[in-house]
Amino acid sequence: MSVNTRRGLSLSDKIDILEKYDYLPKMRQGEAASKLNLSQSVxxxxxxxxxxIECEALKNESQSRKRNRCGKDDTMGGSIGRKKKKIFLSKKTHEKQGDADLAGAHFWLENxxxxxxxxxxxxxxxxxxxTGLYFKALP
Incomplete structure (x- = not known):
């Protein structure tokens, strides 16, 4: 880990840094950062x-994950979420498709x-x- 490189640290990297810091003698944060080859801000x-960080490690979160990304609303609650749920649940799925109507296709092709x-x-x-159809593409 170099001071001047900019890269994301995984959860296991952060746990490792915290463990190494705990074994260092008492010193200022800037000195500790230089001993650990990190910037003071990191x-x-x-x-x-x-x-x-420690809670995520205890919950057996992915140790290689570098960022915890989630949407604006993890639970998708509220009236919009309920409306969307009703729309998705009320849609009928198609039943198992049968074979193609070869007789009808042959009749159409002949007549x-x-x-x-x-x-x-x-x-x-x-x-x-x-052939791709790009009906909105300009010539």
Whole structure:
């Protein structure tokens, strides 16, 4: 750990720093930070959050995690959350899909397709099954 490098410390790194600090003789925080190869602000931040760090370590949180990220509202409470929950619960899921209707597809290809294709010249017919459609893209 170098003083001048800027990197995130994992939970295990922070616990290790706290343990090493506890074994150091009594000294100023700046001196302790230089002995531990940290900046004083990083060491101060670790001390400020010491209780949280130790609690997370005891709860068997991920030791390699560097940041604790969560949303603005972890529980998604309130009226908006309840409305969204009702919407999601009331949506019907599709049942198991059956096989394709090959007979119907064959009938359409034999009877409907010739009348549709007769309106166009062969140079105006394209295979577009692998073509991306960017209808909002400017030319």
């Amino acid at each position: 060491l101060g931040r670790i001390f400020k959050n010491r209780e949280d 409907e397709w010739p009348s549709l294709i007769s309106k166009y010249s062969p140079s105006d017919v394209f295979n577009a099954d692998e």
